[in-house]
Amino acid sequence: xxxxxxxxxxxxxxxxxxxxxxxxxxxxxxxxxxxxxxxxxxxxxxxxxxxxxxxxxxxxxxxxxxxxxxxxxxxxxxxxxxxxxxxxxxxxxxxxxxxxxxxxxxxxxxxxxxxxxxxxxxxxxxxxxxxxxxxxxxxxxxxxxxxxxxxxxxxxxxxxxxxxxxxxxxxxxxxxxxxxxxxxxxxxxxxxxxxxxxxxxxxxxxxxxxxxxxxxxxxxxxxxxxxxxxxxxxxxxxxxxxxxxxxxxxxxxxxxxxxxxxxxxxxxxxxxxxxxxxxxxxxxxxxxxxxxxxxxxxxxxxxxxxxxxxxxxxxxxxxxxxxxxxxxxxxxxxxxxxxxxxxxxxxx
Ligand SMILES: C[S@@+](CC[C@H](N)C(=O)[O-])C[C@H]1O[C@@H](n2cnc3c(N)ncnc32)[C@H](O)[C@@H]1O
Numbered sequence: 195x196x197x198x199x200x201x202x203x204x205x206x207x208x209x210x211x212x213x214x215x216x217x218x219x220x221x222x223x224x225x226x227x228x229x230x231x232x233x234x235x236x237x238x239x240x241x242x243x244x245x246x247x248x249x250x251x252x253x254x255x256x257x258x259x260x261x262x263x264x265x266x267x268x269x270x271x272x273x274x275x276x277x278x279x280x281x282x283x284x285x286x287x288x289x290x291x292x293x294x295x296x297x298x299x300x301x302x303x304x305x306x307x308x309x310x311x312x313x314x315x316x317x318x319x320x321x322x323x324x325x326x327x328x329x330x331x332x333x334x335x336x337x338x339x340x341x342x343x344x345x346x347x348x349x350x351x352x353x354x355x356x357x358x359x360x361x362x363x364x365x366x367x368x369x370x371x372x373x374x375x376x377x378x379x380x381x382x383x384x385x386x387x388x389x390x391x392x393x394x395x396x397x398x399x400x401x402x403x404x405x406x407x408x409x410x411x412x413x414x415x416x417x418x419x420x421x422x423x424x425x426x427x428x429x430x431x432x433x434x435x436x437x438x439x440x441x442x443x444x445x446x447x448x449x450x451x452x453x454x455x456x457x458x459x460x461x462x463x464x465x466x467x468x469x470x471x472x473x474x475x476x477x478x479x480x481x482x483x484x485x486x487x488x489x490x491x492x493x494x495x496x497x498x499x500x501x502x503x504x505x506x507x508x509x510x511x512x513x514x515x516x517x518x519x520x521x522x523x524x525x526x527x528x529x530x531x532x533x534x535x536x537x538x539x540x541x542x
Contacts, residue, residue, distance in 0.1 A: 218385060221353055229350040235341055237310020245273035253496075254503045259465065261483050261506060264492040265499050268471035269312075271492045272319025281323040281490070282389060282466035285457055285478045287333040287449055288316065294446050298495030313338065314345050316471055321349055323469055327389065329382040329461045333359070333449065339377040351381040354388075359453060360427040363435075378426070378453070380461075389466070394459040395518065397422050403521040406529040419519075426453065428522045430513055439512055442505055445475035445498065452517035454481040459517075462487050476502030484511040 250271045252262040264271045291309040294302045304312065320330055330351070332342055343353065357378035364373040382388040393416065401407040402418030410418045434441050434448040442448060454477050462468055464486045470478035473493040482489035483506055493499045 218354075222385065225347055225350070225352050228344075228347040231348065233344060233348050235310060235314075235344060236307050237312075237314050237341070240307040240311035242311065243267075243269050243315055246270040248274060250274045253499060254507075256483075256507050259483060259486055260467075260488040261479060262490045263473060263476075263479070263499055263503055263506070264490070265494075265496060266492065267494055268492045269315050269319055272316065272323060272471060275319075275323055275490070277467060277469070277490060278323055280325050280467060281320075281469045282325055282328050283458065283462040283468045283487075284320045284324060284328065284330040285333070285454065285468065285470050286316070286320060286331070286472060287447070287470070287474065287478075288313065288472050290335055290338070290447075296446060296495060297444070297497045298493075300494050309338075310341055313342065317342065317345055318349065320469065320471060321346075321351065324383060326383050327387050329354070329380065329388055331457050331461070332379045332381075333376055334379065335373070335376050339379065342379060346379070346381045351383060352385045353379070353381050354385060355380040355424050357424045357426060359431070360425055361431065361433050363433060378457075389461050389463060391460055391463070392421050395422060395456050396420065397519060398521040398523070400521075400523045400525075403523040404525050404528055406527060422456070422522065426456070426522075428520055430516050430520075442475040442501060444501060448475045449477045451477060451481055451511055451513045454478050455485070455511075455514070455517040458482055458485055458487060473499060473502050476506045479506045480509070480511055483507070484514055 246266075248270065250264050250266065253265040254263040255261065289296065289300060289302045291302055291304055291306075296302055317332075324330060330346070332346075334342055343356070347353070355378075357380060358375045359378050360375045362374065366372060396416055396419035398418055399410055399420040401410045430452045431450055432438070434450055440448070440451055458468060458478075458481050462482075466487050468478060468482040468487045468489045470489070470491040473479065473491040475498075476491065479489040479491045479502070491502070493502065
């Protein structure tokens with residue numbers, strides 16, 4: 195397992211900068227100190243899980259690209275994974291401990307300390323699996339986001355973005371604001387040496403989509419386009435329910451394809467290895483395979499794994515490409531005619 199010191203040692207030296215350093219530079223500075231601090235969280239005192247010690251064998255595998263699904267507790271599988279240290283991208287959408295009746299033996303109602311301990315253990319397994327240039331994304335709601343952020347920081351990882359997946363139709367309630375988001379936490383081992391494909395995820399800027407502004411169309415590259423903002427919403431970004439054509443029956447908390455498509459395209463290249471410790475309906479592996487990435491995933495339930503494998507290898511993505519080029523503007527276009535640039539010379 196990574197310790198704060200070994201992970202911190204992998205970090206690149208801090209650059210000296212003049213003037214305001216910006217959020218990333220500040221995060222890096224704070225990270226070095228945080229990794230060395232003695233931060234204690236509730237789950238640290240809970241009894242540890244003893245890994246089975248078995249060498250994991252995939253329950254399902256396919257080639258071109260290499261795709262594997264393991265059956266069992268992800269903490270056991272991660273401990274014996276042959277790909278340790280070579281995973282390029284982790285995406286994890288864990289059980290939230292909200293009492294979901296998952297198929298299989300999983301208890302989704304642990305006491306808080308045990309749940310935190312479980313969380314830290316699978317996070318550590320993922321950190322060990324990551325290559326020095328790898329990135330990890332975690333999909334997590336409000337009640338555990340803070341603990342995950344602190345744990346990743348004390349393990350020496352650097353936060354790149356704290357994104358938010360915003361959706362409509364959260365469960366109605368009157369006692370507090372209706373929940374309409376989950377956090378998408380993006381961390382890496384080395385911020386200066388990570389895969390980041392901005393061009394692969396561009397969307398129309400508001401300047402182009404709303405104002406039809408000639409300035410953005412006059413750019414040399416990526417005219418009218420920008421990297422998406424860190425709050426994600428829009429067409430196809432809703433929760434997967436009802437008659438949504440992505441929906442896989444018998445699965446809880448399925449994530450939309452567009453979400454994984456954005457993460458996979460931004461943070462990995464063709465042929466890279468993507469890992470998801472909580473397969474569920476197989477969204478990560480389905481998207482990874484469709485975009486020619488190798489993938490490793492795992493689930494504790496035999497029936498969930500069987501259904502996911504069918505999706506990953508037979509059904510595939512049903513909205514490939516839908517995350518790209520879609521405007522997230524919240525206002526209708528205000529100008530039909532392109533605004534022209536003022537060149538500075540008036541004749542009258
Ligand atoms: C929130 S769901 C993942 C949903 C997935 N992202 C999708 O889009 O379908 C969590 C999954 O983790 C599985 N799971 C829970 N605990 C596990 C463990 N310790 N090891 C492996 N899988 C586990 C559950 O069976 C469930 O399928």
